[in-house]
Amino acid sequence: MYFNQPSFALIGPPNTGKTSLFNQLTGSHSRTVNYPGSTVDYLVGESQPKFGIPIKIIDTPGIYTLRPGSLDEEVTINFLERKSSVLVLENIIICLDITQYERHLPLVLQILSYGWPAIVALTMSDLLPKECVPDYLRSELEKRLGVPVVEVDGRARVGVEKLFEKMKTLSNSSFQVELSVPLNREEALFQAKKIIKELAQLKHVNSELQKNRTRLDQWVLHAYLGPIIFFLIMGSFFTAVFWLASPVMELIDQLVGGLGFLIHQNVHPKWVAEILADGVLTSFGAVILFVPQIFILFFGLNLLEDSGYLARAATLVDRPLSIVGLSGKAFVPLLSGFACAVPAIMAARTLRSSRERWVTVFILPLLSCSARIPVYTLLLSFLFFGDSPWKPGVYLALIYIGSMVIGALAAGILNWLLSSSKKVQSSLNKRSQTNHPRRFSAENIFLMELPVYRWPQWKSVFNGSFRRSGIYIKKAGPVIFCLAMFIWLGTHFPRGKENMSETQAMQSSYLGQLGQHMEPVFKPLGVDWRVGVGLLSAFAAREVFVSALAVVFDVTLKDDEAAVRGPLLKAMKEAQFSNGERIFTRASIIGLIVYFMFALQCSSTSAIAGKEMNSWKFAVLQFFVLNILAYVSASAVVHFL
Amino acid sequence: MKKLSDCPNGFLGTIAEVVGDFDRVHRLMDFGFNVGVPFELLGQAPLGGPLLVHLNGVVIAIRKREAECILINPRLP
Numbered sequence: 001m002y003f004n005q006p007s008f009a010l011i012g013p014p015n016t017g018k019t020s021l022f023n024q025l026t027g028s029h030s031r032t033v034n035y036p037g038s039t040v041d042y043l044v045g046e047s048q049p050k051f052g053i054p055i056k057i058i059d060t061p062g063i064y065t066l067r068p069g070s071l072d073e074e075v076t077i078n079f080l081e082r083k084s085s086v087l088v089l090e091n092i093i094i095c096l097d098i099t100q101y102e103r104h105l106p107l108v109l110q111i112l113s114y115g116w117p118a119i120v121a122l123t124m125s126d127l128l129p130k131e132c133v134p135d136y137l138r139s140e141l142e143k144r145l146g147v148p149v150v151e152v153d154g155r156a157r158v159g160v161e162k163l164f165e166k167m168k169t170l171s172n173s174s175f176q177v178e179l180s181v182p183l184n185r186e187e188a189l190f191q192a193k194k195i196i197k198e199l200a201q202l203k204h205v206n207s208e209l210q211k212n213r214t215r216l217d218q219w220v221l222h223a224y225l226g227p228i229i230f231f232l233i234m235g236s237f238f239t240a241v242f243w244l245a246s247p248v249m250e251l252i253d254q255l256v257g258g259l260g261f262l263i264h265q266n267v268h269p270k271w272v273a274e275i276l277a278d279g280v281l282t283s284f285g286a287v288i289l290f291v292p293q294i295f296i297l298f299f300g301l302n303l304l305e306d307s308g309y310l311a312r313a314a315t316l317v318d319r320p321l322s323i324v325g326l327s328g329k330a331f332v333p334l335l336s337g338f339a340c341a342v343p344a345i346m347a348a349r350t351l352r353s354s355r356e357r358w359v360t361v362f363i364l365p366l367l368s369c370s371a372r373i374p375v376y377t378l379l380l381s382f383l384f385f386g387d388s389p390w391k392p393g394v395y396l397a398l399i400y401i402g403s404m405v406i407g408a409l410a411a412g413i414l415n416w417l418l419s420s421s422k423k424v425q426s427s428l429n430k431r432s433q434t435n436h437p438r439r440f441s442a443e444n445i446f447l448m449e450l451p452v453y454r455w456p457q458w459k460s461v462f463n464g465s466f467r468r469s470g471i472y473i474k475k476a477g478p479v480i481f482c483l484a485m486f487i488w489l490g491t492h493f494p495r496g497k498e499n500m501s502e503t504q505a506m507q508s509s510y511l512g513q514l515g516q517h518m519e520p521v522f523k524p525l526g527v528d529w530r531v532g533v534g535l536l537s538a539f540a541a542r543e544v545f546v547s548a549l550a551v552v553f554d555v556t557l558k559d560d561e562a563a564v565r566g567p568l569l570k571a572m573k574e575a576q577f578s579n580g581e582r583i584f585t586r587a588s589i590i591g592l593i594v595y596f597m598f599a600l601q602c603s604s605t606s607a608i609a610g611k612e613m614n615s616w617k618f619a620v621l622q623f624f625v626l627n628i629l630a631y632v633s634a635s636a637v638v639h640f641l
Numbered sequence: 642m643k644k645l646s647d648c649p650n651g652f653l654g655t656i657a658e659v660v661g662d663f664d665r666v667h668r669l670m671d672f673g674f675n676v677g678v679p680f681e682l683l684g685q686a687p688l689g690g691p692l693l694v695h696l697n698g699v700v701i702a703i704r705k706r707e708a709e710c711i712l713i714n715p716r717l718p
Contacts (some may be wrong), residue, residue, distance in 0.1 A: 065671040103673040103697040189675060217683075217693070217700065226687040315702040319690040328691075328702075445665060445707060446691060447672050450700040 005046075006171030007056035008119075009079060011111060012095030013104050014062030015451045017123035019043075021095065021152060022059040023460045024160045025051075042075060043467075051164045055171065058087065066110055066182060070352045080114055082179060090177075091117045091170055093163070098122045098137065098151075099452075105192040106185065112145060113183040117173075119166050120149045126158075127452060137199065144195050216453050220312050230316050233309065234335075237300045241293055241339055242370070248292035256285035274492070283484030286541045287477045290340060293370050294472050297339040298465040301332065306456035315448050324408050325415030327353075327446040330360045334407075337367035338400075341605040342476045343468065345612050353444045355418055361609055362622055363410045365600040368403040371542040375596055378546050382569055383589050403597055476604035480541055483603045487511065487540040491533070491551065506552055511536060524635035525595065526588035528577055538601045545596075587641035591634040598630030643715075645682070646692070646708035652682040654713040661710035673697050674711055 010018045026045030043059035060079060061072035068074035078084045080092075096108050101122075112118055122138060135151065142149040148166045152159035183191070219225055260277035267273040304310040310332065318328030326334075329351050336344035341364045348364070351357040368376075376399055380392035490511035506512045515522075515533035522532035530552040537548035546568075553571040575583040600606065600623050610619030642657060656678050659666050673696050683693040683700065691702040 065667070067667060067671075069668065069671075100698045103699060185670065221684075221686050221693065223687045311702075315686045315691055315693075316688070318686070318702070318704070319688045322704075445668050446702070446704045447668060447707065448691070448702040449672070450693070450702060 005054055005056045006090060006167075007058060008091045008093050008167055008171075009058040009060055009089055010093050010095060011060055011076060011080070012062060013064055013097070013107060015449060016062065016095040016097040016100075016104070018062065018095045019059055019464070020457065020460060021093075021121060021123065021160070022057060023463060024152075024157055025057050025164070047164065051161070053168060055164075055167060063107070065107065065185075071349045080111065080116070089116060091119075091167070093167070094118055094120045095123050096120055097124045099124050099127050101137075101141075102192075102196050105195060106188040108145075109188045109191050110182045110185070112147065113180065113188075115177060115180045117170050117177065118147045119163065119170060120145060120147055121163060122149060122151045123153065125151050126153050140199055141195075144198070217312070217450070220309070221316065226316055230313060233304070233313070237304075237335075238338065240300060241296050242373075245292040245296050245370075249289055252285065252289055252292070256281060279485055279488045279492070283481050283488060283540075286484045286544065287473065287480045289543070290370060291469055291473065293339050294343060295465055295469045297336060298343070298468040299461060301336065302461040302464045302468075303456050306454070306461055308451045308453040311448055311450045315450065318446055318448075322444075322446075324412035325419075325444070326356055326360060326411055327351075327444055328448060329446065330356060333360055333364065334367065337364045337407075338369065340369050340371070340472070340476075341365050341367070341602060342608050343472050345605065345608045346471070346475075349612065355415070356444055358613070358618075359411050359414045359418070361613060361618075362414060363407045365602065365605050365622070365626055366403060366407045366410055366598065368400050368597070369542075369602075371602065372596055374543040374546050375538075376593065378549075378568070379589050379593050382572055382584060383586065385569060385573075399593065399597065406597065475608060479604040479607045483540040484544065487537050487544065490514075491537065491548070506533070512552075524638065525591050525631070526583075526585065526638040527592070528575075528583055530575070531583065531592075535595075535601075539603060542596065542601055587638050590641060591638035594637045595630045595634035598626060598633055600626035600630075642712040644709050645680075645694070645703075645711040645713050646705050648682045648713065650682060650684045653679070653716040654682075655679045655716055656711060657714045658712040659710055660712060661707075665707060665710055669707060669710060672701055673699070679716055680713075 010022055012018055022043060022045065025047050027048045042061065045057050045059075047053075047055040047057055058079075060076040063073045063076045065073075066077055066080075068077050075084075079087065079089050082089065092111070094108050094111055096104055108120065112120075120141065122141070138149050138151050148170070150159055150163045150166055152163050220229055260281050263277040263281065264273050267276060301310070304313065314328035314331045316328070317331050321327055321330060330348070333344045333347040333351070336347050344364050344367075345361050348357050348360045351360060373396075376396055377392070380395055384391045384395075491506055491509050493509060507516075511533055512529075515529040515536060518532055518536075519529040522529060522535070525531075527535075531549070533552050534545045534548040538545040549572070550568050553568065553575060572584045577583060606619045606623050609622055610616045613619070643654075645654075645656075648654065656674055656676055658676060659669050659674055661669075678697060681695040683695050685692055686702060691704050692708050694701050694703055694708075
């Protein structure tokens, strides 16, 4: 569909309104494209029909320099240097933040010197004080840069039509481009200085803007108020992720249940209905169940990012994180990790230091993701059965804090191991050298631009959250689906005889047999093979543990899903080993909680980790280290309690 | 010469030189820490965090360790 269409790529430093402009040009019709060989995504879309002819628009990751420092910066530079095999650049639009033109002009000159047919878009002009005439700057820059310069405001949609006219003209006159070697930094700096001197009239712009900016930061980054504001914002953020999502999740659960019921009623023979409803549909449900939470997480993140707070939050936590060898940059992946490790691992690609990235991705599964909540809720309500309802809540909070502490400890230990071992260090460097022609620094440098505070743009926040949730479904969906299917088949085949109860069928199924063979393995955890089958099923998705337990303990599932917990708790209370001892004691329940805190049971996390780190060795190492750690510590807990 | 990391809050100056290892120097220059650029040290982030430097119309958070690489001149009134 994009064949023979002229294309334009939006290029520029971070925070210059590239994505705003992209949204204005394309409406919301865009798709993310994976850059081959790495996992960095960029956006491709087609211009809105109202502009006339269709033009392909590409949004690229922001760059500060032509020397890439991280994976996403490299994508943009590869475009510019024609090293990208999928996407051939034709024309470029360089975004230049008018309020920061002094700082970004050298880079703009460098990009222009490649020789691409280009248009410069002056963004953020709405931030200029009234006495400034952007049109003067525009015409002067046009004269000096030798390319069309258009003033646009991606937020207020001013100038977008004008920009599009220029794009049409430029694409009509397109010819085969001969690329030249770009200016080096010193030359670019020199030329930029000359231009800036000639445009001295704009000097006062910056200081004027600055006053406005620092006023809010006096509060937000205040020595005492700053952390308080941080905790308030993060607190409401988490509350939103969990409490807003839960009704939607329940609705999805009921929809899936209702649909399954319909299938059971209307589809014959029975085994087809079972495969469709309990196998396919339920596995599909496992994929979409977490979409609401992930959407709200991304929505919140986009909101914080768009308003400018996220950079401040990262700055605020930089010092605490530096104690364990991470930096404020790791804040976003770590925060996302509490909803789901999959998008969190993807978010880690913005980390510049290869060691920091390695450590962050490694410890992310230790943070309590939302899939563990149903499990913890079940186990805690068993532990505090009949007790006042606030107790499980407090302990759930303790589990969360515990997972943070464990994650921090793990990061500290890993960092210490990585820095003390020369061998690992050199292999890390070598790996990043072979994977990426230009080596990324192993050294941790934290430099963070604090952008101007702005009102978030709801539309782009919405679009962005939809897009990012879509990536989750696309990437993790198939893996979760296939594994859920696999586990379901394992627990339902070979098919039992007609008169068998569900529990007996489970016992004779492949997974049931495996569970029984593995009984000695589960012994140190203080549980029998039935709970073991639950643990094995949890490798499809952690929350499956609950429904698997319901099956192995023969809790008859009525149509009403919500009522499972009561009978299940009762069944758990009565569950006994063959020698008559109770299975679920305080020790074994706490052991299970500890197990779930450490274990990497999520196969999609492993799949994404392997892909993102470009190393299956990493994924295998992470899988075994975390699971062995979980097994050993849970056994220790059971043994000593 | 005085380092950026030694400046008191509210200090006005210009950047005289950026020293240190290759990667650090280049990253600092990418962010606009170039010779001759005027700056203002706004303060420090809470919890002993990074320094906040106003530079060419933008505030940049920079760790003490990187601030030690930046040599400065006081700005004349």
